[in-house]
Amino acid sequence: MESPVNAAFGKVKRAARQVGGFSIVANLLLLVAPIYMLQIYDRVLTSGSTETLVVLTVIALFLLALLGILEVVRNRIMVRTGTAIDHALQDVVYSKTVVASSEASGDGVQLVRDLDTLRQFISSNAPLAFFDAPWTPFFILVVALMHPLLGAIALVGALIILVLALATERISRADFKKAAGLSMQANQFLEVSMRNSEVIRAMNVSDGLRKRWTGQRLEGVGLQAEASEKLGFLLGITKAVRFTLQVVMLGCGGWLAIEQVISPGVIVAASIIMGRALAPVEQAIGSWRHVVASKTAYERLRKVLEDVPVSGEEPVKLPRPDGSLTVEGLTAVLPGSTDPVLKSVSFSAEQGDIIGVIGPSGAGKTFLARHLIGVRKSFRGNVRLGGIDVAGWQDSDRGTHIGYLPQDIELFSGTIAENIARFAEIDADKIVEAATLADCHQLILNMPNGYETRIGTGGIFLSGGQSQRIALARAIYNDPVFVVLDEPNSNLDTEGELALQNCLKALRDRGITTVIITHNLRLLQTVDRVLMLKDGSVGSYGSRDEVLQKFMRPVKAVSSGEAQHGAG
Numbered sequence: 086m087e088s089p090v091n092a093a094f095g096k097v098k099r100a101a102r103q104v105g106g107f108s109i110v111a112n113l114l115l116l117v118a119p120i121y122m123l124q125i126y127d128r129v130l131t132s133g134s135t136e137t138l139v140v141l142t143v144i145a146l147f148l149l150a151l152l153g154i155l156e157v158v159r160n161r162i163m164v165r166t167g168t169a170i171d172h173a174l175q176d177v178v179y180s181k182t183v184v185a186s187s188e189a190s191g192d193g194v195q196l197v198r199d200l201d202t203l204r205q206f207i208s209s210n211a212p213l214a215f216f217d218a219p220w221t222p223f224f225i226l227v228v229a230l231m232h233p234l235l236g237a238i239a240l241v242g243a244l245i246i247l248v249l250a251l252a253t254e255r256i257s258r259a260d261f262k263k264a265a266g267l268s269m270q271a272n273q274f275l276e277v278s279m280r281n282s283e284v285i286r287a288m289n290v291s292d293g294l295r296k297r298w299t300g301q302r303l304e305g306v307g308l309q310a311e312a313s314e315k316l317g318f319l320l321g322i323t324k325a326v327r328f329t330l331q332v333v334m335l336g337c338g339g340w341l342a343i344e345q346v347i348s349p350g351v352i353v354a355a356s357i358i359m360g361r362a363l364a365p366v367e368q369a370i371g372s373w374r375h376v377v378a379s380k381t382a383y384e385r386l387r388k389v390l391e392d393v394p395v396s397g398e399e400p401v402k403l404p405r406p407d408g409s410l411t412v413e414g415l416t417a418v419l420p421g422s423t424d425p426v427l428k429s430v431s432f433s434a435e436q437g438d439i440i441g442v443i444g445p446s447g448a449g450k451t452f453l454a455r456h457l458i459g460v461r462k463s464f465r466g467n468v469r470l471g472g473i474d475v476a477g478w479q480d481s482d483r484g485t486h487i488g489y490l491p492q493d494i495e496l497f498s499g500t501i502a503e504n505i506a507r508f509a510e511i512d513a514d515k516i517v518e519a520a521t522l523a524d525c526h527q528l529i530l531n532m533p534n535g536y537e538t539r540i541g542t543g544g545i546f547l548s549g550g551q552s553q554r555i556a557l558a559r560a561i562y563n564d565p566v567f568v569v570l571d572e573p574n575s576n577l578d579t580e581g582e583l584a585l586q587n588c589l590k591a592l593r594d595r596g597i598t599t600v601i602i603t604h605n606l607r608l609l610q611t612v613d614r615v616l617m618l619k620d621g622s623v624g625s626y627g628s629r630d631e632v633l634q635k636f637m638r639p640v641k642a643v644s645s646g647e648a649q650h651g652a653g
Contacts, residue, residue: 090387093173097207100166104216107155107162112220114152115361116227119354121145126350159213167208174200174386180480181389195269196389199382206379211372217365224362231351234337239359242330246323246366253319253370260312261377267305271298316373323367330363331356406471406486408436408566408598410457414466417456425464426452428621434614436566437596439589441609441629444618450602451492453618454571457600458489470567470598488560488568492575492602494552496559498541501529505536505558515563522591523558524584525551549576557588561597568592570601574608586611609633 121141129138178196206212221243229236338352369376415430426449434440442450455461457468459475460483467474475483484507496504505516516536520526528551532538540547547555553576560568574582582605589611592599601612609615615632617624625632 089174089177090383090390093170096166096169096173100162101216104159104162104213107159108213108216108220111152111155111159112217112223114148114155116358117145117148117152119357122357123348123350123354126353127348159216160210163210163212164208167204167206170207171200171204174390177390178386195272196386199386202382203379203386206375209372209375211368211375214365214368214372218369221362221365224358228355228358228362231355232338232341232347234341235334235347235351235355235359238330238334238337239355239362242326242359242363243366245326246363246370249319249323249326250366250370253316253373256312256315256319260308260315261374261381264305264309264312267308268302271302271305313374316370320367320370323370327360327363327367331360334359406473406566408438408596409471410434410438410440410567410598410600411469411472412457412466413469415453415456415463415468416465417452417461417463419452426621427456427463429466430618430621430623431466432616432623432626434598436598437593438614439593439599439601439612441612441615442600442602442618443604443609443615444624448618449621450618451571452621454489454491454569454600454602457567457569458487459483485563486566488562488565490553490556490560490568490570490573492571494549494556494576496540496547496552496556498539500537500539501532501555502536504540504555505562507559507562512563516558519558519562520555522561523554523588525554525558528554550578550581553577554581554584557585561588561592564595564597566597568597568599570599572602572604574603574605582607 124141125138128134129141178200182194182196225236225239225243228239334356335352338347338355341347342349342352411433413431415427416425417427418425430453432440442453444450452461456463457475459468459478462476467476469475470486475487478486497508499508502511502513502516505519506512513536517526520529520536529536529538533545538545553573557570557573560570574585577585586608589599589601589608593611593613601608603609609629612629614627615629616626617632625635
């Protein structure tokens with residue numbers, strides 16, 4: 086099946102045919118000025134006819150106006166093509182960016198930058214040079230028809246500049262490509278670092294990180310500067326060659342005119358035409374850095390998006406599954422690693438069960454949560470909800486049936502209502518129902534503008550506990566069949582924990598299967614089953630009391646004080 090990149094670049098092929106057609110007329114019209122000059126010197130000045138001058142001038146102005154219109158049309162086609170490609174790819178690039186970020190694959194927002202690079206290059210005048218360059222032999226032939234010696238000068242000049250262009254491509258391509266890779270690594274390092282800006286400032290990590298970042302950046306900048314210097318050197322030589330050729334052309338033309346082999350008008354016309362013949366090649370050399378950058382961006386986009394089918398018919402919508410959960414031999418590794426974090430994890434639960442996941446730090450609990458919701462692909466084994474492998478769901482299906490409260494709470498810039506509704510179409514009844522179930526309805530009403538209160542950039546900033554309770558409402562919005570809560574009480578006070586317990590009981594009554602990762606023994610009082618993870622493997626799985634009696638004192642025997650502080 087055709088990838089989105091290939092489908093989008095079908096628009097480029099159509100645009101290339103259109104621009105190519107206009108380029109035929111435009112390049113023919115470039116002969117207007119030299120022919121006009123030729124007629125002025127050879128006809129008007131010798132005849133002294135004012136009428137001839139007026140007629141030639143009117144015709145020339147009309148044709149040059151047509152040339153201007155064609156140039157505007159060519160440029161507009163390229164701009165609209167670049168915009169069309171951006172529109173065709175932006176949705177799939179966004180989706181792949183989200184996937185890359187969730188899987189820590191390193192692509193992240195680089196795909197967005199690549200799309201911007203492509204759009205800017207296609208929308209610029211640089212591609213037009215490659216439409217005009219094939220006309221160089223035609224212009225050389227025209228000069229040769231005026232006189233073979235002048236044609237030979239133009240041909241030699243074109244060959245010299247062509248050699249310089251090939252040298253430019255060979256010398257600068259690898260350097261620019263390597264510099265772009267180093268720059269991308271430096272940008273990724275900075276983005277990751279800025280997510281922990283408070284830690285950087287509080288513990289004076291800034292100097293060390295700055296040295297690491299500047300080291301990566303300077304290496305890339307230095308390599309790019311070296312490549313740019315080489316490119317500038319070759320471009321300077323190209324300009325010098327072109328001006329030298331024009332001088333030689335004028336000199337030889339003058340000699341031929343003295344010998345009365347050609348007319349004076351041919352001297353000027355041949356010089357103008359030769360300059361036009363060499364201009365596209367020189368322009369291509371000048372924009373070569375952007376050519377390399379756009380080519381690299383295109384290859385990276387094609388590689389990442391080649392397995393994405395082109396949007397056509399709507400994907401088959403799977404029926405709403407029941408909440409039965411089956412995990413079969415789940416083995417998973419971190420990106421770029423071969424050592425499994427989860428090792429043949431297997432367990433099952435009935436619809437409406439609440440499963441508590443416990444275990445020491447580093448046991449793989451959060452990693453398991455990400456596989457349960459299907460955002461990470463397993464190395465082996467699968468997670469089935471209602472008999473359907475969650476990793477194979479479309480994101481739209483997954484979002485409809487699954488709720489997730491991550492350990493690191495992240496609400497997005499927008500209103501509280503938009504965050505709870507997951508930025509989908511606002512359904513006030515469902516939003517209030519979710520907030521009431523999460524017991525944060527009154528908390529939201531106490532905000533400056535209630536559910537319309539803006540949070541994040543340009544709005545208020547919530548406390549950790551407020552964010553966690555609103556994120557819980559988001560997780561249970563629209564009545565999902567399966568909910569995964571990772572340390573949902575980490576920022577809650579006693580009142581918040583009581584509200585969370587009531588929410589868990591309500592989820593059970595609604596038949597919503599829930600997995601809760603926690604170290605807090607009081608929350609474990611509400612679960613039906615407990616999964617004990619140890620070193621990525623199932624240490625024990627069964628009823629709550631059975632597992633807890635095996636590994637710690639029974640829940641009922643724990644004092645209220647110990648329950649409040651949790652299991653550690």
